[in-house]
Amino acid sequence: MKKNKVSFGFALPAFIIYTGLLVIPIIMAFYISFFKWNGFTDMKFIGIENYANLFQDTRLGNSVQNTLIIAVTVIVVVNVLGLFLAMLVNKASKANNFFRTIFFIPFVLSAVAISFVWKSILSYNGVLNGLLEAIGQDSMIGNWLGQKGTALVCIIIVEIWKTLGYHMMLYLAALQTVPAELYEACTVDGGGHWNKFRNVTLPLIVPGMSVSVLMSIINELRIYDVIKIMTDGGPGYDTETIVYNIVSQGFTSNIVGYSSAIAVVLFIAIGAISVFVVTALGKKEVEM
Amino acid sequence: MNKKRVLAVLAMVGCLAVTSLAGCGKKAEDSDKAVKEDQTTITLGVFETDNITSEIWGGMIDSFEKEHPEIKVEKVLASGDDRTAFWRTMLNSGEFPDIVVEASNLASMDVFAEVPGDVQELFNPDLLIEYGGKVTTIPASVQYKGQCYYNKAIFKELGLEEPKTWDEFQKVCQTIKDAGKVPLMCGGTGDTWATGAMFWVAEGDTQVQAAYPDFVQGLSEGKYKWNNDVTKKVMTEYQDMVKKGYYYEGALSLSYSQCSEAFLKGEAAMLIDGAWMNATLDSSGNEDFGVFAVPTMDGSKIAIGNTSSWGVYKDSKNQDAAWAFLKYIYGENTQPYSDWLACDGLFSTTKEPVTYEMGPVTTDFLENFDGYEVKCEINQTAGDYIVPSGMQSFMDKSHQNTFNGADVSKELDSWDTEYQRLMDAQ
Numbered sequence A: 001m002k003k004n005k006v007s008f009g010f011a012l013p014a015f016i017i018y019t020g021l022l023v024i025p026i027i028m029a030f031y032i033s034f035f036k037w038n039g040f041t042d043m044k045f046i047g048i049e050n051y052a053n054l055f056q057d058t059r060l061g062n063s064v065q066n067t068l069i070i071a072v073t074v075i076v077v078v079n080v081l082g083l084f085l086a087m088l089v090n091k092a093s094k095a096n097n098f099f100r101t102i103f104f105i106p107f108v109l110s111a112v113a114i115s116f117v118w119k120s121i122l123s124y125n126g127v128l129n130g131l132l133e134a135i136g137q138d139s140m141i142g143n144w145l146g147q148k149g150t151a152l153v154c155i156i157i158v159e160i161w162k163t164l165g166y167h168m169m170l171y172l173a174a175l176q177t178v179p180a181e182l183y184e185a186c187t188v189d190g191g192g193h194w195n196k197f198r199n200v201t202l203p204l205i206v207p208g209m210s211v212s213v214l215m216s217i218i219n220e221l222r223i224y225d226v227i228k229i230m231t232d233g234g235p236g237y238d239t240e241t242i243v244y245n246i247v248s249q250g251f252t253s254n255i256v257g258y259s260s261a262i263a264v265v266l267f268i269a270i271g272a273i274s275v276f277v278v279t280a281l282g283k284k285e286v287e288m
Numbered sequence B: 001m002n003k004k005r006v007l008a009v010l011a012m013v014g015c016l017a018v019t020s021l022a023g024c025g026k027k028a029e030d031s032d033k034a035v036k037e038d039q040t041t042i043t044l045g046v047f048e049t050d051n052i053t054s055e056i057w058g059g060m061i062d063s064f065e066k067e068h069p070e071i072k073v074e075k076v077l078a079s080g081d082d083r084t085a086f087w088r089t090m091l092n093s094g095e096f097p098d099i100v101v102e103a104s105n106l107a108s109m110d111v112f113a114e115v116p117g118d119v120q121e122l123f124n125p126d127l128l129i130e131y132g133g134k135v136t137t138i139p140a141s142v143q144y145k146g147q148c149y150y151n152k153a154i155f156k157e158l159g160l161e162e163p164k165t166w167d168e169f170q171k172v173c174q175t176i177k178d179a180g181k182v183p184l185m186c187g188g189t190g191d192t193w194a195t196g197a198m199f200w201v202a203e204g205d206t207q208v209q210a211a212y213p214d215f216v217q218g219l220s221e222g223k224y225k226w227n228n229d230v231t232k233k234v235m236t237e238y239q240d241m242v243k244k245g246y247y248y249e250g251a252l253s254l255s256y257s258q259c260s261e262a263f264l265k266g267e268a269a270m271l272i273d274g275a276w277m278n279a280t281l282d283s284s285g286n287e288d289f290g291v292f293a294v295p296t297m298d299g300s301k302i303a304i305g306n307t308s309s310w311g312v313y314k315d316s317k318n319q320d321a322a323w324a325f326l327k328y329i330y331g332e333n334t335q336p337y338s339d340w341l342a343c344d345g346l347f348s349t350t351k352e353p354v355t356y357e358m359g360p361v362t363t364d365f366l367e368n369f370d371g372y373e374v375k376c377e378i379n380q381t382a383g384d385y386i387v388p389s390g391m392q393s394f395m396d397k398s399h400q401n402t403f404n405g406a407d408v409s410k411e412l413d414s415w416d417t418e419y420q421r422l423m424d425a426q
Helices: A002-032 A049-054 A058-088 A094-108 A111-122 A127-134 A148-175 A180-188 A193-204 A206-221 A225-230 A242-252 A256-282 B002-032 B054-067 B083-092 B152-157 B166-178 B193-211 B215-220 B229-243 B256-264 B276-283 B319-332 B335-343 B360-368 B391-403 B408-425
Strands: B040-046 B071-077 B138-151 B270-274 B289-293 B302-312 B373-375
Touching: A002 A256, A049 A256, A058 A094, A058 A148, A058 A206, A058 A242, A094 A148, A111 A127, A111 A148, A111 A225, A148 A206, A148 A225, A180 A193, A193 A206, A206 A256, A225 A242, A242 A256, A242 B083, B040 B054, B040 B319, B054 B071, B054 B319, B054 B335, B071 B319, B138 B152, B138 B193, B138 B276, B138 B360, B152 B289, B166 B270, B193 B229, B193 B256, B193 B270, B193 B302, B193 B373, B193 B391, B229 B391, B229 B408, B256 B270, B270 B276, B276 B289, B276 B335, B276 B360, B289 B360, B302 B319, B319 B335, B391 B408
Parallel strands: B040 B071, B302 B373
Antiparallel strands: B138 B270, B138 B289, B138 B302
């Protein structure tokens, strides 16, 4: 009984913080989503009208499309490349420690700071175009952040650069759990590098892979800060994502009920995708 | 290993000590300005820009506190570029300042206290605005927008003069382009307003209000539409100018700071901008640039000048102290008010005009508007007929679409759709 009280005492601060900052706002957002409300005046109950409007909102459709393009590309690249880099720096050495640090640095930097830095690199009179001009490649100089296709690609590149080191670390941690004897056994059985990767590494790092894929899905579906600073969703609505749309509808346009409805749907979508990924990858896990 | 541990512990202790000392330092600094027992503390919600710096607000606050030691003023700084959203968040979280210097967008939502008669008397009565029959904000300043700044050296080199008609303006653009230079600069990325908002103010706002003087009211009553002959003509001309190559090629890859810096470096000959550029040029003694009123397509002479408003929070417990602060700034000692106006090229709204030493650009700017009718920007119209929050942001993005070649008529249709959606939803 006393032990339970101590345990409860330790869990209480986290419980209070999570409840206050996460659970209650989620419940409130769900409640508000059934109202017409501008954030100031009285709320008016309108049932599921906000949810019905989601399907006719072309601007939201565009945000969903942009978010999916960014998310799918970044999730695939950071997981494939993250695993590849982790395998490259897996063995302990001074050089590998150096590269691990270098790859991880972008993740620990403030997203706001790196967005400003990349904005100056990619702006028309920025570092990238300056370099291209300096090496005589004037024809390659581009309006990177000012056109739809290139602006979205820039966002994707920055997002990959920012998160790659984190996913490399997750895979590195998973790789460290693979027993060396299994590789030796594979060698004895005549297995080459591909066999070792396919039959030893891959099955044993599935738990780490689950975490990495899940984190990348959650992070990319709620991407906001890089977009806000680098392009402000522009040009036009060309780089606007779902979360940018939620913030814009709720705080710029004062349509709090509707933006809450979008947030609730996004919350449910992320939850459903997370459950699906965990379940699907869980089936691939092997016990040692 | 032990040595390393010892070093690590020492480093941690060092960090903690430095942090603690920093805390002591802060405490000491705070104690100097500690609230005295009989002092009332009021909060002043402000924003800062390259021109309106913390020194400007500090000077205003220090001056007031010196004369009114019984009141302490604490500054609350709005962060982010969407300041209306910031104040909204403060309001919803119960931390709304006693005074807010950006009250226009919140005034119609019954946030501010009615302005007492003795405070109202300080201002030009024509500028006092009623919301639901009550004056709840004070007109703090007038800011003009939409004149064209130009590089004197480029104009001189090409033998150009300030254009007086739309055709002359187009000829100036074409001559500059033919000379292999960039006629016009604008921005875009991260600052969506910097793409077309100033062109819209100079051409769209002016001509729409000339053609339909009751446009905002008519819009809310369904009498007018955004997609009308005037706006279609203005936005088509705008897109044509982009297509003709009059604008800087990579403009949408530049923030406002980058675009104004590029203009000042001579990368483009002209920049349509607001009066804050006067302050930038005059304060640095830069005489390489001139300014002219952008000639309108229909020849109308309307100057767009927006009145910024300050308001006292209706639920503030320190309203008397807040009104005392406003009376001091706008009546008792107007030097801090004058400094604030000067730093951002603003103009006074008080019954007794407050002036400051104007540089050559500001002087020219004002002379350019001689004989013009002053009107408020459509999206900034205050009072009972206001354009819903979010419309300006939508139009800024639409200007970018138009810049990038979108169908003008479809874009203007989307203005009407969005306007109706925002009206219904708010």
